[in-house]
Amino acid sequence: MLGLMQHRPLALPHVFHRAEQYFGHKTIVSVEAAGETSMTVAEWAERVRRLATVLDTLDVGADSRVGTFCWNTRRHLELYLAAPCTGRVLHTLNIRLFPEQLVYIVNHAEDEVVFVDRSLLPVLWPLVDKLETVRHFVVIDDGSDAEVPEDPRVHDYEALLAAATPFAGTFVIEDESSAAAMCYTSGTTGNPKGVVYSHRSAVLHSLISLMADGVGLVERDVVLPVVPMFHANAWGLPYGCLLAGSNVVLPGPNMTPQAIAALLEKHRVSVTGGVPTIWMGMLPLLPDHDLSALRAILCGGSAVPKALSEGYREAIGVPLLHAWGMTETSPIATVAVTRSQHDGLSEAERADVRARQGPAVPLVDLRLVDPSTGETQPWDDTATGEIQAAGPWIASEYYRGEGEGVQFTEDGWLRTGDVATIDRYGYVRLVDRTKDLIKSGGEWIGSVELENEIMSHPKVAEAAVIAIPHPKWVERPMACVVVKPGETLTAEEVIAHLEPRVAKWWIPDAVEFIDEVPKTSVGKFSKKTLREKFGGYQTGVPSSAGPA
Amino acid sequence: MLGLMQHRPLALPHVFHRAEQYFGHKTIVSVEAAGETSMTVAEWAERVRRLATVLDTLDVGADSRVGTFCWNTRRHLELYLAAPCTGRVLHTLNIRLFPEQLVYIVNHAEDEVVFVDRSLLPVLWPLVDKLETVRHFVVIDDGSDAEVPEDPRVHDYEALLAAATPFAGTFVIEDESSAAAMCYTSGTTGNPKGVVYSHRSAVLHSLISLMADGVGLVERDVVLPVVPMFHANAWGLPYGCLLAGSNVVLPGPNMTPQAIAALLEKHRVSVTGGVPTIWMGMLPLLPDHDLSALRAILCGGSAVPKALSEGYREAIGVPLLHAWGMTETSPIATVAVTRSQHDGLSEAERADVRARQGPAVPLVDLRLVDPSTGETQPWDDTATGEIQAAGPWIASEYYRGEGEGVQFTEDGWLRTGDVATIDRYGYVRLVDRTKDLIKSGGEWIGSVELENEIMSHPKVAEAAVIAIPHPKWVERPMACVVVKPGETLTAEEVIAHLEPRVAKWWIPDAVEFIDEVPKTSVGKFSKKTLREKFGGYQTGVPSSAGPA
Structure with a gap:
């Protein structure tokens, strides 16, 4: 017997249209080489609608890969929606990859078009003749003075948008399992491997960032993702913000602790996220800034040093909020919230809890498996094992079937390669990488x-x-x-x-x-x-x- | 091109196993005629596993309807999980229905078994010979002294559980579209119509109750649903609590304002929910109770009188939180949260905002349609129209195809029958029922x-x-x-x-x-x-x- 509920796909057009309809008055601040701009979501959405037409004009195939080689900017966010909402696949390229990796990835994904910040042209353009499938390079002029090549393949982003008619209707993605975005993991061995996110996984993962017992994005938040938009979709923060209606601040190329601290203060940012390195660099700057609006500092990418988190708690009253995951997990699998069972603990013990990886978020299942014997380990905070993960936003395979049998178990779980204990309340504590x-x-x-x-x-x-x-x-x-x-x-x-x-x-x-x-x-x-x-x-x- | 994410169904077994694995130490308090009991989630979960076996023992068909005729109790909550997690369909029967409606509904749904609180036997048993498909009546002895008939169809709930071996494995529902639960709407005209919830709709709706910008259930909450568990799954609160890990207090048959107020105080309840009538009755009792743990009083079923909500705000600092929906919408479609655009308003103006129905929650789409012309109306807070709704937990049809063409539009939206205006921020304001x-x-x-x-x-x-x-x-x-x-x-x-x-x-x-x-x-x-x-x-x- 089937349920009699509407067949409404979980797809990114809902996120776009909701933002446009409910949150058109909210703002998106973007810092670029040319300075800071502020735009309403309504203005931004109109540009997304133009960009949708541009992709047709450039004759980008129905589900082709749309490469981006960009900093965290408003125009990158335009691509975040325009590509998947029109059925194309957003392919965020890591601007810090070694040239041979970059060439491999663009060719492997068969990107048809690459959108590139003008300031990043000097990195990308020398490789142009090796990029076999790219027919168009669309330069986003961010105010850099990098030379723009005279080449028929090169277009100007703003000129294309100005010439385009905004798409007038409702974006529709019929099949929620269809690809929305992809991101390559750069493992330390072998070639990079492509993780392909679906519309369903992107929407469900965005919902999770709105959970009160987690990051809990709300309309009142002002969110600044320091984590690059080419890292697992900036941990899903951009889509989460649009769904929640939060204001967004995108910091652009200047990712120095000084620049980030200044933006956090100026825009009264309430939620930010980045790797420990940035927070290490910013720690000494805290006394010079009014960061009283900050309520959550998301930290991931590697384990959070307890001393660092405590440094933040002591300086501004907000410890780091550790989340754990990887490109293959979209990436959020756990968030190290504290819960009622920790209420009786001392501040030092609570710091220990916060330094763990925390419990799995809803819809994610974890298990501990001994790497030698393959046996499932108990959650007793003592037994160690590799964490294996399952859930609707966890990869089932890599693009073109690579890594099969190695990274994925026979029953379809992801081998994360992280070794951990788990306590009786489900709190993960990483102890190592399997290979380390x-x-x-x-x-x-x-x-x-x-x-x-x-x-x-x-x-x-x-x-x-x-x-x-x-x-x-x-x-x-x-x-x-x-x-x-x-x-x-x-x-x-x-x-x-x-x-x-x-x-x-x-x-x-x-x-x-x-x-x-x-x-x-x-x-x-x-x-x-x-x-x-x-x-x-x-x-x-x-x-x-x-x-x- | 397809996304390469795991095919993990959105299904209630995840909610059950998550509660069991992460929140076994949390408590479920249940008040029955015999008094109050408290049990850990781990103990409760073991009973759900026994109940799963009982359904097999009673030879209840693979996707048969399991009727419940119960108050809000722990054992009703056991049925809430055991039935859908084993592929059966939970069919909550409204204990206040007129006898002829009850007979119609049980026969229409073809319930094979009905679980009934002993205190409610005097209502149900006189109808027994008219219930054509029911093979078993399982009496839940709640301490009432109602006579239990000597009849081969009658079983004792606790005796069955005691004799059962707990199901030992992981519950699996392969198809998230399969039916999990059903509930009949008792419209004012025609026969009651069956709404059939899917596992997918139940899980997504539960996630929504965890959103920070809404009800925002968290592990630290203590939740008391006054709204009956036979009304659209008690607004999804029971499943939401299990997913979030909140403690649960189930008030049983004594729903007087005095009894509810006493429970709210005794258990330091933080979230409760019910119709305006109960809150009207409780308003004069507020000064006599310490309700300082309360953070949200969900109110639905009909519009919230502003004066009532303000009475709560003035007495205990917590206004009523209005949510709007209906059985056909699972039921939460909007929640009247205030947002940053209301920050500059006076307290009286904010009370007006709270008295509206609020904006749609994520994944729900609304539109206003003029009942005479069929034209879509603007969101200008002036134009009125019928609200039509779409989303993954909105009904697409009634059981056995009833109501087609009347209650559902050609493009698959639900006609809610509610007439409203919507402002530019998406805040619904009901003005009437189409038929009123x-x-x-x-x-x-x-x-x-x-x-x-x-x-x-x-x-x-x-x-x-x-x-x-x-x-x-x-x-x-x-x-x-x-x-x-x-x-x-x-x-x-x-x-x-x-x-x-x-x-x-x-x-x-x-x-x-x-x-x-x-x-x-x-x-x-x-x-x-x-x-x-x-x-x-x-x-x-x-x-x-x-x-x-």
Whole structure:
């Protein structure tokens, strides 16, 4: 027996038309090289309708990929809606990719058109002859003085919009399973792989960002996504804002902590989101800014150092709100909210809870699986296992079937590659990446946990822990530590800091000081690079500590 | 091109398993004739698993209808999950229906089993021989001393559960479009019609109750649904609570304002919901209770009298939160939240906003259509029209195809029968029911608006406005007024109260005082009964007021 409810697809046209109809008076602020502009949602929506026509004029195929090579700007947001609402697939290109990766991705996705900020032309244009499927480059003039090539493939965004007739009707996507957007993951091994979001997944994920027990976007919010719009759709914040009716502030190319702090103050931003690096940089600036409107500072991309979050709580009363996920999870899978069971805890214990990844949001299912045995692990906060994820906005496969059998289980769950414990209330605590786990004398050592403890030292800026070979224990941990500018630190001090904090046999056999932790193109620690660098490392003194 | 996201159905098993896994420590309080019980969600979930087996033991067909004839209790909540999670269809029967309607509905839905509270057996059992398809009656012993018949069809709920082995696995519903629950609407004309909710509609509607810009259920909430669980699934509150992890308080048969107020205080309830009648009755009790935990008092079923809402705001700082919808809309279509555009308004103006029906929640689309011309009306707060609704939890048809072409438009929207204006921000303001509109001298008069104004008189308990025939103006309004106990009021006073508040030609030609406004079985004003009573009414003095 079937339910007798309307067959209304969960699709992005609803998000667009709702924003246009209910929130036309709200504002979108955009900072570009030429300065700051402010526009109402109604004005913005009219431009989306023009852009829809432009895509037809450029003869972009019915479900072709529309590449964007842009900063976080209002015009990027126009593309966020115009492409999927007309059935095309928004393909956000990571502007920080290595050239060969970028070429690979554009060709693999078969982008027909790429919209590019003028300030980013010098990065993209040298590759133009290698981009096999791109027929049009539409330059968004952001006030940069980068040279615009004289080439028949090159168009001016504003000229196209000015010449276009706004699409007059209601956008319709009949099949909610159809592709809305795609984003490539740049894993540390192999070629980048394409994650293809559906209209259904985009809408459901947007709804989740409106949940009170989470990010809880509301109409009164002013939202500034620092996280780039080419990273898993800026964590879904742009679509979430349009659905909730929040004002939006898009910071453009100047992502320095100084610039972001100034925007947060000026526009009385209430919700922002970005990776820990930006919040680290902004921490010393807090006393100079009135950030009293801020109610949520979303932090993701990597684990949140507890000391950093506490720094924010002490300075402005708002700790960081950690969310966990990845491109393959749209990306929000968990949000580290505190709940009533934490009410009796001390402030320090609550800080520990906030430093976890938190419980799964509604509609997401998680399970812990032992990477060696394949057995499901209990949620007792002790047993570790790889987190596997299922849900309507979790990838089922990569574009063109890549990664099958490796990244996805036989019963269709995503292998996240993150190793964690989960407590009885469902709170995830990451301990490592499956590929970064250190197995010493038959026991696992969590490199991420060790890093977090080292980074809680007040003189440490960053730390990465890797495995080094050991004749007796097979592997032993080694800490690569970045000292804060102007500070000095010895290996002995690092060890002394760790001793009361971790099991004796977790204490690294070696501590090396480095200038910075190498990063991947999306800003994550590249332990692969460190392992290459220290591959032949031998500790001077054989460790006396082994698994108990 | 398809998105590559997992095909995870939106289905109630997710709500059940999430509650069991994340919120097992939370509590469900239930008040029954035998007194109050408290149980953890884990204990409750184990009983749901037993109940799932019981349905198999009773040989209830794979997608058969499972009738419930129950108060708001924990065991009713067990049925809320066990039936749909095993593929059956929960069919909540309105315990206040007239016997012939009840018989019609049970037979029309072909209920195979009916679960009935012992205290309600005296209502149901006399009809037993007319219920053609029911093979089993399962009596839930709520401590009542009602006689339990000696009959092979009669079983004891607790005995069945005690004998059952709990279902051990994960509930699976493959097709999210399959039926989860059904509920009959008791319109004032014709036979009741069956609305069939799908798993998809139930899950999406539950998500909406978690939105921060709405009811915003969170884990910390303690929720008491006064609205019966046989009214459109108690507005979705039970499923919403399980998804959010809120504690639940179920008040059972004693729905007096005194009993509800005592429960709200005792359990520090934060969110409650019910029809205006209950809140009217509770208003004088507010000073005697500590209701400081209350943050939202959801009010629906009919328009919220502004004076009532203001009474709550003045007494406890929390105005009523009006939501609008109907059985066919699952039922929440709009929630009258205030937004940033209302920030500059005076308290009185904000009270006017709260007395509206508010904007549509995400995923619901509304339009205004002139009932005479079929033309879509602008959202200018002046033009009136019937509200038509579309969305994934809005009915597409009634069970067995009834009402086709009448209640649903050709393009698949629901005709709500409510006449309203909508302002530029999407805020609905009901003015009437299509069938209650009064057309006087070619102009519409909104009977609901008139009623609201009359009910704002401090001595008026209730008022209903109907059309009476008039030789010149065709129809003129007549007010049927119920005076508060112990008060006296004259027709002249009512007219004097209205004169500064409505257009001159809206002033009723007659004011009649009645003991109470007749109600339908779901507690709505039955104007049909009033029209029958006053059908031959002639005003003594021809009205001097006509349309301007």
